[in-house]
Amino acid sequence: xxxxxxxxxxxxxxxxxxxxxxxxxxxxxxxxxxxxxxxxxxxxxxxxxxxxxxxxxxxxxxxxxxxxxxxxxxxxxxxxxxxxxxxxxxxxxxxxxxxxxxxxxxxxxxxxxxxxxxxxxxxxxxxxxxxxxxxxxxxxxxxxxxxxxxxxxxxxxxxxxxxxxxxxxxxxxxxxxxxxxxxxxxxxxxxxxxxxxxxxxxxxxxxxxxxxxxxxxxxxxxxxxxxxxxxxxxxxxxxxxxxxxxxxxxxxxxxxxxxxxxxxxxxxxxxxxxxxxxxxxxxxxxxxxxxxxxxxxxxxxxxxxxxxxxxxxxxxxxxxxxxxxxxxxxxxxxxxxxxxxxxxxxxxxxxxxxxxxxxxxxxxxxxxxxxxxxxxxxxxxxxxxxxxxxxxxxxxxxxxxxxxxxxxxxxxxxxxxxxxxxxxxxxxxxxxxxxxxxxxxxxxxxxxxxxxxxxxxxxxxxxxxxxxxxxxxxxxx
Numbered sequence: 001x002x003x004x005x006x007x008x009x010x011x012x013x014x015x016x017x018x019x020x021x022x023x024x025x026x027x028x029x030x031x032x033x034x035x036x037x038x039x040x041x042x043x044x045x046x047x048x049x050x051x052x053x054x055x056x057x058x059x060x061x062x063x064x065x066x067x068x069x070x071x072x073x074x075x076x077x078x079x080x081x082x083x084x085x086x087x088x089x090x091x092x093x094x095x096x097x098x099x100x101x102x103x104x105x106x107x108x109x110x111x112x113x114x115x116x117x118x119x120x121x122x123x124x125x126x127x128x129x130x131x132x133x134x135x136x137x138x139x140x141x142x143x144x145x146x147x148x149x150x151x152x153x154x155x156x157x158x159x160x161x162x163x164x165x166x167x168x169x170x171x172x173x174x175x176x177x178x179x180x181x182x183x184x185x186x187x188x189x190x191x192x193x194x195x196x197x198x199x200x201x202x203x204x205x206x207x208x209x210x211x212x213x214x215x216x217x218x219x220x221x222x223x224x225x226x227x228x229x230x231x232x233x234x235x236x237x238x239x240x241x242x243x244x245x246x247x248x249x250x251x252x253x254x255x256x257x258x259x260x261x262x263x264x265x266x267x268x269x270x271x272x273x274x275x276x277x278x279x280x281x282x283x284x285x286x287x288x289x290x291x292x293x294x295x296x297x298x299x300x301x302x303x304x305x306x307x308x309x310x311x312x313x314x315x316x317x318x319x320x321x322x323x324x325x326x327x328x329x330x331x332x333x334x335x336x337x338x339x340x341x342x343x344x345x346x347x348x349x350x351x352x353x354x355x356x357x358x359x360x361x362x363x364x365x366x367x368x369x370x371x372x373x374x375x376x377x378x379x380x381x382x383x384x385x386x387x388x389x390x391x392x393x394x395x396x397x398x399x400x401x402x403x404x405x406x407x408x409x410x411x412x413x414x415x416x417x418x419x420x421x422x423x424x425x426x427x428x429x430x431x432x433x434x435x436x437x438x439x440x441x442x443x444x445x446x447x448x449x450x451x452x453x454x455x456x457x458x459x460x461x462x463x464x465x466x467x468x469x470x471x472x473x474x475x476x477x
Contacts, residue, residue: 008054015054022062027090031444034421035071042068070424075444076453079426081238081266081396083298084442085349092352093300096345103343105325105333112334115347121354122305125362126264126291127271128284132307133314135337136346140265140292143306145188146314146338147288148176151230151259152192153313154287158228158257164316168193177220178232179204179212179244182263185232208390208431210234210242214249221256230259235280236267239430239437241394243267246282253285260285265292265304266441270394272363276370279394296366296395298443299349311337369395369440372450376438379454385461389430398428400435401461403468410434416460423453 001009008015026033042064052060071077073084085093101111119134137143152174156163161170168174176189177200186196203216212233221229233244250260262268262283268291270276271283283289287310293303308314311332319328319336328336335341354362377392380399389398401409410427414436417423425436438453 004051004053011054015058018055018058022058022066026066030071030074031449033071033074035074035076035424036418036421037068037070038419038421039068072424073442075442075446075449076423077442078438078440078453079424081292081295081439081441083295084444085300086298086353086357086443088356089297089299089349089353092349095352096348099345099348101345103345104335104341111345111348114351115334115345116331118347118351118354119305122291122293122350123307125272125354125359126268126283126289126307127277127280128289128307131309132284132289133311134305134307135334136343136350137304137306137338137340138302138346139294139304140182140263140290141184141187142339143265143290143292143304144182144184144261144263145191146306146318147261147290147308148185148188148194148230148232149192149317150288150308150310150313151261152194153317154259154310155228155230157313162316174198175200175224175227175229176232177202177217177229177258178234179217180210180234180237180242181232182234182238182265185263208240210237210240212244212249214245214252217249218252218256221252221258224256224258226257228257228259230261233260233262233286234267235262235264235283236270236394239396239398239428240390241267241396243270243279246280246285248282250282250285259287261288261290262286263290265290266295267394269296269362269366272359272366273370275367276394293350296369296441297350297353297362298365298441299353303346303350306338365443366395369442369445372445372447373397373438373440375447376440376450376454379450380457383454383458383461385465386457389433389435395440397438397440398430398435399438400433401464401468403465405433405435407434409464409468410436413460413464416463417456420456420460422456 072082101109103111115136123132123134137146153163155174156171163171174194175198179202186199190196202220203213205211205213233246233249235243268280270279289307291305293299293305294301315328315332315336318338320341373395374392377397380386380397381388385402386399387402389400414425414427417425425438428435428437
C-alpha cells in the first residue's frame with residue numbers, strides 16, 4: 001500500500017474528526033457568511049505527483065477553495081429553488097459515504113430495502129396510492145426523463161411498437177403537450193429521441209396565469225386524431241408557482257388516449273399542508289410523477305424521486321440484461337429501473353430527515369417558507385422602486401424594477417444584491433419582462449432573514465431608481 005494511503009488509514013478517525021471540525025465551523029457560520037462568492041478565483045494547480053495526505057488535502061481545500069464556495073445551503077440563498085440540508089440529512093449523507101453501498105443490486109446488503117421503505121414513506125407523504133412505485137434519481141431533470149421514457153414506451157405499446165428494442169424512430173412523431181413546461185422537459189425529449197420540436201405548447205388561462213387552459217388542452221387532444229400523446233402537467237411552475245388543474249386533466253383520460261406525467265418537482269410538497277393540498281388534488285391519477293428532494297425536502301445534493309403506475313414498462317426501458325446481474329423478476333433491483341447501474345444510497349439522507357422530523361416537521365418548513373415568501377412579496381410591493389410581476393401564490397416572489405426594467409438594468413440589480421453578500425436571487429423573464437425570482441425552500445430561513453433581503457433590495461432599487469431614464473413631462477397644450 002502507498003505509504004501516504006497507509007498512514008491515512010492508520011489515522012482515519014483523526015482525519016474524519018478534522019473534516020468534521022471544518023464542516024462544523026462552516027455550518028455554524030453559514031447564516032452570516034456571504035451568500036455569493038466574490039473576488040478572483042485561485043489559479044489551477046498542477047496534479048500532485050506524490051500527494052500531501054488527507055490532512056494536507058483538507059488544509060489546501062480550506063485555504064484555496066472553501067472561501068469561494070457560496071452559502072447556497074444558507075437561509076438567504078433564494079436563487080433557483082434551492083433547499084438546504086437538515087441536520088439529520090447531513091448525518092445521513094455522511095453515513096452514505098462511510099457505508100459506501102452500491103445500489104446496483106442487493107449485493108448482500110439491506111440497503112435496497114431501506115430505499116424501498118423510504119420510497120413508501122415519500123409516496124405516502126405526497127398522497128400517492130400503492131399503485132405507484134418509485135426509485136431515487138439525481139434530480140428533477142432525470143426524474144422527468146425517466147417519466148417521459150416510460151411514457152414513450154407506453155406510446156409504443158399503444159402503437160404495437162417495442163420501443164426499447166426497435167428504437168424511438170420506429171414510433172414516428174410523438175407529441176408532448178404542456179402549458180408551461182420546465183426546460184428539463186425539452187432536454188429530456190432531446191435525450192429520448194422524441195425531439196425538442198415535438199413539444200406542443202397549449203394556451204394558458206387568462207389573467208397573468210401559467211396554468212394550462214384545460215379546454216384548450218382538450219382541443220389539442222381532439223386534434224391528435226386518435227394517436228397517443230404525452231401530456232406534461234405542471235404542479236408548481238418556476239416563475240409564479242402556478243398549478244395545472246390535475247383533477248380536470250385526469251378526467252380527460254376518459255375520452256382521450258394520453259400518458260399523464262406530472263412535474264411536481266417542488267410544488268408536490270403542497271400535499272404536506274392541509275391549507276395547500278388542494279393544489280395537487282388529482283396527483284395520484286398521474287401515470288408518472290417527478291419530485292425533487294434536494295429542493296423542499298432539504299436533503300443534500302443530489303436527490304430526487306420518480307414514481308410511476310407502470311413499473312412493467314419502466315423495466316422494459318431500463319432493464320440491464322446480463323448474466324451476472326440477474327433478471328428483473330419479482331421486485332426488480334434498482335439497476336433495472338433507472339438510467340444508472342452504479343448509484344449511491346441517496347435514500348439514506350431522506351430516510352434520516354423523515355425519521356427525524358416526520359410529516360409535521362417537513363410540513364412546518366413548507367408552511368413557514370410560504371408565509372415568508374408572502375411577507376417578502378408584501379415588502380417588495382411597498383417599495384417604490386420595485387413591482388411584482390405576479391401575485392405570490394406559493395413560495396416564489398417574481399418581481400422587477402418599477403422603472404425601465406430592461407435586461408441590463410435587471411441584471412445590474414441582481415448583481416448588486418449578490419455583491420452585498422446578503423442574498424442571492426436568479427433572473428427570469430415573465431410576460432416578456434425581465435425580472436428576478438426569490439424562491440423560499442430552505443429550512444433555516446426566518447422572518448429576520450426575509451427582512452435582511454428586503455433591506456438590501458430597497459437599497460439596491462433606490463440606487464437603480466437614481467439612474468433610471470427620465471420620462472419627459474407631457475407637453476403643454
